[in-house]
Amino acid sequence: MTSSLPKVPKASTSSWATVAGKKKKKKAKEQAPPPLMSSSKAGPSAGPNASPKAGAKAGPRVGPKAGRRVGPKAGFKAGHKERPKVGPKPSRLPTSAAITVTVPEDSDVTLAAVMAAAKARIKLADFGVDTVRTKRAITGGLILEVSGPDCSSKADRLAERMSVALKDLGVRVVRPVKMGELRLKDLDDSVTPQEVQTAVSTSGDCSVINVRVGDIRRSPTALGTVWVRCPLASVRKLAAAKHVVVGWVSARVDYLTSRPLQCFRCLEYGHVRSMCQGTVNRSTLCYACGKPGHRASQCTDPHRCPLCSDKGCKADHRMGSKKCTPPKGKRKPLDPAPEGKVAPTNGATQSDHRFRKLIMEKNREETPMMYMS
Structure with missing residues (x-):
């Protein structure tokens, strides 16, 4: 009785070094790009499967711009399209409606008396309003905010009723719209x-x-x-x-885009005319050339910003343009100079660095020991 034994494969006659070399050459051939063909050097037998010249090493092609990525922009996937530039988007709509109450400057009536009279003469429940939120306006008046569903129509009716009920007090009730x-x-x-x-x-x-x-x-x-x-x-x-x-x-x-808050008296930013505490009145100056007597739309003179000119900044531009960058921050007076020294004049402030530097240099020349550390 003979038993069937499994067939044993024949041993390979190639050495390990020969097998490893074949695998290495095959892998390098798969990774190498197809050779570039030129009309002057390419022969009739040249093709994608043509064998390389004797002595040539298989590997990636090296050119004058080796390492530089060719194709889509670096950082983008293939087929990716750059997003078009989008301009500024409008602001969101407010979720509440406002009513402003303002007392004239020459009036003896106070806001406290106005609101006390409004509470006595008007009931919020008649307009479907439970409560209102109060804020102080930048003009010194009072802002009443009505929120909730259908707040615009409720605020319109409430403002109309307040105008009639508070007419004898001489106050101004306005329903502003953003x-x-x-x-x-x-x-x-x-x-x-x-x-x-x-x-x-x-x-x-x-x-x-x-x-x-x-x-x-x-x-x-x-x-x-x-x-x-x-x-x-x-x-x-x-x-x-x-x-x-x-x-x-x-x-x-x-x-x-919305412009920053600006005073039309001193032309500085951050406050309005009714709350202006500046000492300079620039309300009659042209925004383009800084001269009085005409409007900017009718100006033909070279541009000179009146605000940047007074601040000591570069002023060869129209006020409010992108080049208009007056110094920001509150104005603080300089410390008083020592007795017998030059003191700042013409309302100089700590932001006037050049003027302050000139003063310190002159005082240092007279008493150099005073400024030594």
Whole structure:
């Protein structure tokens, strides 16, 4: 009886060094890119499977720009498209409605007396309002915020009732609406500001009273552009549409970011005219050249910012432009100079570094030991 034994494979006659070398060559051949072909050197037998020349080493191609990535931009996947640049987006709509109560400056009535009379004469429950949130306005008045569903209509009715109930006290009750700014482009020569106002009111679903339109600026080489101010809800709607029909023209719409708070008396930022404590009145100066007697829209003189000029900064620009960077912060007077020394004049402040440096240098020349550490 014979038993069936499994067949044993024949031993390979190749050595281990020979097998390892074959694997290494095969792997290098798979990783190597196809050789570049030129019309002058390529022969009839050249092809993708042509064997390399004798003595040539298999490996990655090395060229004049070795290591530089060719193809899509570094950091992006294949087929990735760069995102288009997006302009500024309009602000969000407020979730509450406001009512402002202001007392005239020459009035003897106080806000305390006004609010006491309002509480005695008006009941919030009649308008569907439980409570209001109060804030102090930057003008010194009082802000009453009505929140909740249908807050706009409730605030409108409450403001109307307060105007009638507090009429004998001589206060000013206003129902303010948050506004935004736009720029309309590509207006033909026949378009008037009244047409723009009507078109914005119709397309933005707002009252004509709440739409302000500036002067249309035209030039010989471009179509007209105009500045528009209207309620924020209308601004968001028109900015999303990107066009508005004005007469026969489909005008382009650009959203303008909100400007910083500015005083129109001293032209400095951070406060309003009614709360201004500055000693300089620049309200009659032109925003373009800094001279009095005309408006910036009618100015033909070279640009010179009146605010940066007084602050000692570079002033070869129009006030409010991107180049306008007056020093920020509160103004603090310099410390009094020692007896017999030069004291700061013309209202110099600690932000006037050049003026302060000149003073210290002159005092140091007279008494150098005083400034030694």
